Amino acid sequence: MDAAPEHPLDWLDEAATRRRAAGLRRSLRHRPAEEPLLDLAGNDYLGLSRDKRVVDAGVAALRTWGAGSTGSRLVTGSTTLHAQLEDALAAFVGTQAGLVFSSGYAANIGVVTALSGAGSVVVSDGANHASIVDACRLSRARVVVTPHADVAAVDAALAARAEPRALVVTDAVTSADGTLCPLAELHAVCRARGAVLVVDEAHGLGVRGAGGRGLAAEQGLAGADDVVLTVTLSKALGSQGGAVLGPRRVVEHLVDAARTMIFDTGLAPAAVGAALAALQVLQDEPGLPAAVLAAAAALADAAGVAAPPSAVVPVVLGEPERAFAAAQRCAELGVRVGCFRPPSVPAGTSRLRLTARADLTDADFDLARRVLVQVLAAS
Template identity: 60%
Template sequence: MPDRPTPANPFGWIGEEAARRARAGLVRTLRPRPADSPVLDLASNDYLGLTRHPETVGAAAEAAQRWGAGATGSRLVTGSTALHAELERELADFTGFEAALVLSSGYAANLAALTALTARGSLIVSDAGNHASIVDGCRLSRAETAVVPHADPQAVRKVLDGYVPHGHVPRGHAPDGHAPDGRDGRALVVTDSVFSVDGDAAPLAELAAVAREFGAGLVVDDAHGLGVLGDGGRGALHAAGLAGAPDVVATVTLSKSLGSQGGAVLGPAHVIDHLVNAARTFIFDTGLAPAAAGAALASLRLLRREPGRAARARDVSAALHRQLTAAGLAAVRPDAAVVSVRAPSAEAALQWAADCRTEGLGVGCFRPPSVPDGISRLRLTARADLTDAQIAGAVDVIVRTAPAS
């Protein structure tokens, strides 16, 4: 196959790209799973074990029967139902924010928040470990983006120092608050609450303090915190005392702890109203399917009734870490439900994950370029519905199949 485009084959370059990926051991493949897989799942993000819960599944079926299989249009045309509005009200109330806006995915939620709250001339300060959806949101925003070292509030302060946000005049700058270099005065600090690779938590209180010092907004992707952290799983921002603050916006996904699909932006009501009018991934995207909205709402209500599920997810992740490190493996101490176990190479990580699957255990495998630090690892996700025996069995498989370091 030609390695460059030609009039007869404009996609000829793909062959060389595929060969390059194969040489680097970075080929990704789809592996459809059966509905009744016997593999013990420590690879998904079903932190609370709700995706197959009878109430969640039943609510999805009921919503599909009542509202139809799809939303039928964008939220601003025909895609908003009473079910979407109900989910938004309860999600905002549960997490402690004034308002919520449901979108078709957590990815779309991050794009919505970052593109609608900035513009060309704005400044975004983004953690080096942030999720790809945040990276893409920064790119699409057309804002100036400064990527800072991971979980480093002082690095954020250094970037913000000298920048003049709208209506805020730091020491040493003109009293009219004019922003230099054509900037529009808007500034955002954006971070994951819990980072998806190693499962460590961002220093949210310190980041909020730095952002406030310079009049910047704080946007936090709480995808891995909702349902796991905070009082009864209300999220990392609730735990940090930042939920409902006028300068804080959160994004979440409905596909992890709530066992469904979709995403949401949470924040002050006027911010949410602005997104309805300005966020392209909300305005021009088909609304979330009613079945997904119904399932997420049922899971949220179940979590309210059974808040111990959040603590159990944390206990399971702590048990995995404790037992793996006791066996001599390099596991990173988890702050939520993600447990990372370092591997000596990308090839070793791939083989390790494959050996685990052969032994009946599904684990995630993260390797370059998906990991910002270049270190390959297995990624385990704790589930609140795992028994102690299942935890011990999983640890046994991981230890027995571990590659030589």
């Protein structure tokens, strides 16, 4: 008799075995509501996710509008609360208009695919977040990936293009190592070559720029008619969701063409209300961004690395097993840190990723220093 065919999903077991051997197996960790560990892994940069003003606003929106938005933005998923948040975000960062999406991931995919397509080229920074990488793959455009922060390479890619339309896409602040993109220089190249610049401010909003308005504003690009920003509401604003901010005609085009807006259920009202309140807190307390950067510098000093220009403090350890073991040991000693391994970072650069918060206390810093010194000395 013929041998029984293999199960069509047996390859999953083989893939899991390979990942385990490479130190790349992942698992979900379900944290409780009140975790005893000091959190230096999350992205709640301003400490607003549990701020009473933000939580109360989310609860009020929940009671007013219900648990869900009930439909896509073009059907029943747009509320006056969504419009308030869009207007407030646009006014804060200095753009004409804004459009809220269900996540920052969806915002990036929506804007890149809607502004590119067949007959265009997308030039993407080599260190861009996975959401931008996926957006490029879905764009149907020709994609050119350039080395991180290499303005000359972007210029060369644009100069060599035959396509009539071009899009340059970059993170303002890289998510894995916290470095800043040279946006002003990049924008000068885009303007000279007739390209649109799309900047993801996920890690810049609330941390860089006057009052936390982002790196684009800091580098003089706020309101430029050939610059489009994306932001997430889930980091400095402590909520959930994302938005595209830019020229009004771009936002109007996205309403017509961005599939992640047209076909996705609108962001839940509670998240909208919470983000709107968090944005107000940031405006009322413009010293919060400086507090984040001061906290990042203190964490970097404790880890023995250079102070970063953002809330992200990378501690590169090399191989994934080493980084994972160090992260586990930190947790055992009372501190939760991020552990970034391939494909999140290049091979050989697995790291601990510490994230600063504006609300860290002296006791938090003391604990972090004790744990980091002990763990890194043994790593």
